Amino acid sequence: MKIQKITRHCIPLLAVLAVRWAAFGADTDTNKIDGFRNTPMLPGSQWHVHDSDRPQPPVVTPGASFSQSAPPPSDAEVLFDGTDLSKWQNSKGGDAAWKVQDGYMEVTPGGDIRTRGKWADFQLHVEWASPLPATGSSQGRGNSGILINDMYEVQVLDSYEAKTYPDGQAAAIYGQSPPLANACKPPGKWQTYDIIFESPRWDEKGDLVKKACATVLHNGVVVQNHYQLIGCTDGISGVVPWGTLSKYPAPHPPEVFIELQEHGPNPVRYRNIWIRRLGDAGPP
């Protein structure tokens, strides 16, 4: 009888402890920011790189669909139509090996994938969905990214009712520019990025004469408005160590590839990816 009494009291207690341990282990605290105050100051700003105290961008509920499932314009090159990865490769030039099923590709362990083609100035349409059920917190919650030339990142992250340092949330130019608004949809829902990007240019002496420039619409909401990048994203290219101030790399050709990031165990999905080369309007 005594053993039964002990068991009756202990089982509920153990169950509570197990649930709390699981929650701690899974680290799903959506208020956790994990930012920094000991990193360099961003130029022209009162905030540090990955600043935990920087105000969270205002939340904007996007319209239901905007460019979701948008058919490509006639002059677009389709990079992924939901069936195969023939336009993509791994970082060593081999075939891309991410999972493809049911009209989407999914981030798969083994590294980032990048396009075989390159473009200088372009309009890029990408659809993505963060994992459902959502797990993790801050930068560990659905992290992936659009890494232009493996140098300039438009962050992909589950920022729906989930905090992180603002220059690292969804649609941030990572480590440089928080989005003007948080227009995230819930985990598992398809979201759109429409990105207009202009590559940096150097003159024949190697001097930077034009900074890279990005305009980004997230689910139809302008979140980067002709933002001029201060350089390479920290932590992805080897040019700028993580947590340090961005700077430009040695001159590179304006033609750049598009890369999708594998950032740890975050099975983010992508679909309907197409790109338009921005034409030369000719002499003024």
Ligand code: MG
């Ligand atoms: Mg990322």
